[in-house]
Amino acid sequence: MKPKAKERMPTRIQKKNRAAILEAALNVFSAHGFRGATVDQIAAEAGLSKPNLLYYFPSKEAIHAALLSGLLDTWLDPLRALDENGDPLEEILAYVRRKLQMSKELPRESRLFANELVQGAPRIHDTLSSDLKALVDEKAALLERWMDQGRIARVHPYHLIFSIWSLTQHYADFDVQVRAVLGDEDPFEGAGPFIDTVYRKLLAP
Amino acid sequence: MKPKAKERMPTRIQKKNRAAILEAALNVFSAHGFRGATVDQIAAEAGLSKPNLLYYFPSKEAIHAALLSGLLDTWLDPLRALDENGDPLEEILAYVRRKLQMSKELPRESRLFANELVQGAPRIHDTLSSDLKALVDEKAALLERWMDQGRIARVHPYHLIFSIWSLTQHYADFDVQVRAVLGDEDPFEGAGPFIDTVYRKLLAP
């Protein structure tokens, strides 16, 4: 039997409104940063009045925190998927491609994190040096094993990971700049093959 | 004889205070973004009262604009220095090294631009699609010529330039993340050789 929960099930309306708020907040926070976003703006975009929005989340901070922690997993999933048992180069290329695809399909999420990081990550610093560091340590060790086995070329494993982040997220985070330079050309059209080549040549044993 | 200028020479005090304000503004804007920075904060950091600061610059916007336009040249100088007459690979590697050094020595400047770009560059969009685009077009054409001559491997020249920007500026813009993962290790220690290797392997004809 179900132990009676202190917290009740979320109602249909709660589910709908919470989702609408997070969606709107993602738009606004990713476009203007935490400080640049206003509660009114988020409320308007979610189709709610400000007091109504604050009925669902206790504060602006809370919305932001909910967004970040809710998205962090999604964000790191591709790295988690790096599989010890796969072919090293193909595993890494798959990771790169997934990350680039995320830049294309989830640019708001990327910019949300970029905004936070570029300003010193005041609200997620702890998560970075615990969860993120642990995951990267683990995967860097895997990369190092592959290098020891001569299955990919030897490079600094941490900087290899950083390079994948920077090369792929660049297209989401600095989208305006990329488009200003490229004009009409679709950035991802050329980026995919380019980055692919980078890692094929870099990691060829 | 000197034509009498409508505008007088800046006094000693003007020079000192303008410089102090821009220095303080660079600190504050790069750490908090335009919206997150307050005039009081900048004034305090510059050792002036708010009204006094606004005696030297007419508005917060004006300080930000002065900073950006003053720094844009510095920022693009390394790319401008890419020399048609040098050895292609060495020229590109020199560009990469200069950019990485700038990330190390001028991280505030890098983050100032990063903050602006990640939020859609509302205040420098025009400069990007005119000046920046023109410069990149010119240098991309040079890279293409080098490729035509078989002096470096053929890759998408624009994405080659983007990759240099992203790989190097990553270490300034996302400094907290890099340090959270690396712990005590100096990021630039490993980044230099790593990025060097990337471009040597990528561009070997």
Place this chain on the structure above:
DNA sequence: CGTGAGTTTGACCAGATGGTCAAATCACCA
């Protein structure tokens, strides 16, 4: 020195912003 330009400041303002609250309205089901 005295004087006018250059510099500094306390007091102030209007608008924006995050957040509160009591009252009104709505949705569900016994």
Place this chain on the structure above:
DNA sequence: TGGTGATTTGACCATCTGGTCAAACTCACG
């Protein structure tokens, strides 16, 4: 259908923020 808890809102508040202004002060130079 009535009642109860969930939802919504208009009015309001305190604080922050960019910016103004007149008055006071300082400096350089004749």
